[in-house]
Amino acid sequence: MLHAILRVLNNMSDNVVSIVILFFIFGAYSVICYEILAVFAHPGKSHVDVYLPITKALAEKGHNVIVISHYPVSSSMPNYQDIDLKDQSKQFVEAIDVEQIDPSSKLTRYMLTTFLEYLAQKACKDVMQSKNFQRFMKERHRYHFDLMIIEMFNTDCLMGLADIFNVPVIGLSSCTLMPWASDRFANPIHTGYIPNNLLPHSDRMNFLERVENTVVTTLHRFFYRYVMNANDENIARKYLGEEAANMDSAINRSSLLLVNTHFSLNLPRPFVPNVIEIGGVHVGEPKPLPQNLQKWINESTHGVIYMSLGSLLRGHTLPKDKREAIQKAFSRLPQRIIWKWENDTMEGQPKNAMLLKWAPQFDILSKY
Numbered sequence: 001m002l003h004a005i006l007r008v009l010n011n012m013s014d015n016v017v018s019i020v021i022l023f024f025i026f027g028a029y030s031v032i033c034y035e036i037l038a039v040f041a042h043p044g045k046s047h048v049d050v051y052l053p054i055t056k057a058l059a060e061k062g063h064n065v066i067v068i069s070h071y072p073v074s075s076s077m078p079n080y081q082d083i084d085l086k087d088q089s090k091q092f093v094e095a096i097d098v099e100q101i102d103p104s105s106k107l108t109r110y111m112l113t114t115f116l117e118y119l120a121q122k123a124c125k126d127v128m129q130s131k132n133f134q135r136f137m138k139e140r141h142r143y144h145f146d147l148m149i150i151e152m153f154n155t156d157c158l159m160g161l162a163d164i165f166n167v168p169v170i171g172l173s174s175c176t177l178m179p180w181a182s183d184r185f186a187n188p189i190h191t192g193y194i195p196n197n198l199l200p201h202s203d204r205m206n207f208l209e210r211v212e213n214t215v216v217t218t219l220h221r222f223f224y225r226y227v228m229n230a231n232d233e234n235i236a237r238k239y240l241g242e243e244a245a246n247m248d249s250a251i252n253r254s255s256l257l258l259v260n261t262h263f264s265l266n267l268p269r270p271f272v273p274n275v276i277e278i279g280g281v282h283v284g285e286p287k288p289l290p291q292n293l294q295k296w297i298n299e300s301t302h303g304v305i306y307m308s309l310g311s312l313l314r315g316h317t318l319p320k321d322k323r324e325a326i327q328k329a330f331s332r333l334p335q336r337i338i339w340k341w342e343n344d345t346m347e348g349q350p351k352n353a354m355l356l357k358w359a360p361q362f363d364i365l366s367k368y
Contacts, residue, residue: 035147036146042120124235128239157236159251191210196217259276300336
């Protein structure tokens with residue numbers, strides 16, 4: 001067959017041969033696309049805000065992407081399919097009162113893994129009990145995937161999907177690496193200068209801080225491996241079957257980890273070649289601000305301060321003494337304040353403050 005093709009090409013003019021070659025090159029290039037499964041069990045919006053631009057970009061490049069998450073895209077896209085989990089769960093937005101958090105308590109920081117475990121178990125059960133997810137699993141024999149992308153944060157209960165579909169895994173982390181995430185990539189965790197991200201230390205720790213960092217990091221890794229992973233296996237076995245319950249087998253399929261950090265903003269640390277920083281990958285082009293907000297900013301001759309406690313905490317639950325202290329400080333400033341505040345009113349609201357229940361944070365910050 002090959003000799004016959006070569007004989008035909010020899011009889012063609014040079015221009016025609018060039019056209020045929022280009023046709024084969026671009027034809028081959030155009031059909032290189034992959035079937036990708038993306039799995040995001042955690043219902044936190046700030047996490048998904050990092051991941052969805054990646055999955056959208058993959059679909060725009062021609063890959064077929066199926067995304068299991070609590071945040072479906074707002075409008076349909078070619079090559080993109082959502083498995084929407086909202087039928088079973090609530091999105092994790094404005095879910096925690098400020099008074100529930102005491103960052104000054106060391107015990108609270110030590111025990112954060114138990115809170116993450118609670119969130120993980122709830123999220124896993126919500127996913128498994130979702131009718132949309134159950135429908136997807138019943139029809140799984142229809143699908144062939146080349147790759148699975150999954151968040152590596154506080155649970156591996158859905159890692160077993162990699163064994164079910166027999167695919168390699170790329171991990172995503174929306175924050176600095178969790179204490180247990182490096183183990184599966186043989187990434188260095190030198191506790192003498194790499195602080196646990198659940199502790200308030202820098203990379204310049206004194207002796208006692210290094211001891212604390214070493215002990216707490218060891219306990220966190222132990223807790224994840226022998227408690228959280230064990231619970232993940234039980235949930236996977238119950239809902240997905242024995243095939244998906246071998247966490248070690250599924251985790252060993254991990255070949256790459258993309259981390260939403262950058263050495264210019266986060267502390268420097270060593271990474272093996274398959275752990276790659278992608279900080280800012282989700283940052284797109286700013287959109288125009290609403291007219292009233294743009295006018296408020298333009299009329300501020302001394303600039304603007306943006307105040308927000310993020311998407312997870314309910315800012316209006318600030319204790320009265322702390323709120324009044326912030327209000328007092330703001331009222332003395334010549335700048336105008338844009339304050340993300342979930343209530344319609346605020347007792348003692350500074351005259352130079354605008355309250356917004358939800359603010360286009362990126363678009364505001366992009367103006368400066």
